[in-house]
Amino acid sequence: MKISRIGEFGLIERFRKSISLDASVIKGSGDDCAVLKFDKNNYQLFTCDMLVEGVDFRPGTDPYLIGRKALAVSLSDIAACAGLPRYCLVSMALPKGISVERVDRLSQGIFDLAKAHKLNIVGGDLSRASRLSIDISILGSVEKKRLALRSGAKKKDIIFTSGPLGGSLRGRHLKFTPRLKEARFLAKNFKINSMIDISDGLAQDLGHILKESSAGAVIYERLIPLNKEARGLSDALYTGEDFELLFTLSRQEAKKLLNRRGNNFPPIGEIVEKKYGLRLVDKKGREKVILPRGFRHF
């Protein structure tokens, strides 16, 4: 049986069923980061992301942007849990004939973004491959009371994003700013019920929140903010790589956020009972069920 038959998430489900975890693991596979016991007030966050040439970036891409993106996608996972990144390891498989200058630019893209977030690059591994790939794992931390997971969305929660969606594949996916600052602002000032970063598209990533929270959602086309590069709503729903935050707040917390002067977090819908699934209300007020599909590797 080919893996395309069960797909990326089918594979992950299969893995999850085979794994046993001890009591120090607060949350294993299935969220943006693993959450581990740490000290009285804090958890540790542990996450990794792998980028492969030809899948996550085109062969001709500026190596500086490749390095930058490789780190940014992992930082975005830490942001999705409302954490702070602390340490990272960088594994790179480099083509044998690559020039030192290209490797320098690649690593400069990593170093500059790491520095901006006070992230310690504490090691890594070098290997050889026909195509360039980079895997970065990050260890971070979050106050217990501020941890945000996919699983806490509640009926009547308001759903927000941290910015406009869609069209990222036209170039923004190489230059996006991981929303660490925004996530920390939210976690310090509000009780976040659930959060994820939009890596695979709004529909699929909201679908993750709904699945983990046993909930449904209604989102409104007229409220979904589109990027100027987006060709339409379907770009926002299905193409992914936006790396904006998607989160839910209770009505009371949502009011607090919406009443702040200059609020930059647009509301796009609300959480409903699970039986309604994921619904979109279009600009003419027509409601339809949409599928939580989006980018998949297989």
Next chain:
Amino acid sequence: MKISRIGEFGLIERFRKSISLDASVIKGSGDDCAVLKFDKNNYQLFTCDMLVEGVDFRPGTDPYLIGRKALAVSLSDIAACAGLPRYCLVSMALPKGISVERVDRLSQGIFDLAKAHKLNIVGGDLSRASRLSIDISILGSVEKKRLALRSGAKKKDIIFTSGPLGGSLRGRHLKFTPRLKEARFLAKNFKINSMIDISDGLAQDLGHILKESSAGAVIYERLIPLNKEARGLSDALYTGEDFELLFTLSRQEAKKLLNRRGNNFPPIGEIVEKKYGLRLVDKKGREKVILPRGFRHF
């Protein structure tokens, strides 16, 4: 300039110079694991290793053994620091057409070895690639007083290994047992001055200890234990992938170890002043300087 001009370790040196670390990093890049502050009595260990098809295993290799090896090499890094593995993340890039059965065997190889060491697999990432690759990062811990690094070798230390060397590439590299149990035994019962795992060959890995400890060494051909698969001393010195421990103890500690009934750690030489470099005394008593060369990716 091609990277083969400066080589794998030249590249790593280049990276190390560009990186700044905060005070919570006890040891960054340049040892088997990064060492991070944790609590009063313990450090955290953080390490990763990437395996690539065609470099670290042949395309036809049983996927179970590939998965097993991918985890074993990272566990060996934790052993080299005398630590305990706790959590790991698994990133895999899979060829699009791979079967579910092969992925199941691959992950079973990881799961079985993880279980044997009570290691929690807490997440990972899946991607696509033309060739299979796996990168596993491990988070572990070690008591402050038991931490072993490459940098502590002292003049007159006795150099030991944990077992016979050479010939690993004939098959053992896919089935070796990471020396966690042995490392813990040593750390609990002796003061280890320096330690590393032999991944690139005795000459190169002893070279790492000497460089980090600003020391020299004399090793004796007649004392170096050879595996039955080894074709000769040069296999032990230069081919690598043995994943045995290489460590040094003061004379007093060495005596304690050598006097234990059934001691399984053969002594192979001693630490001398840096100016002597790395020297081998052959079976006829002739001494020669050897170069710390071994496996290199570039």
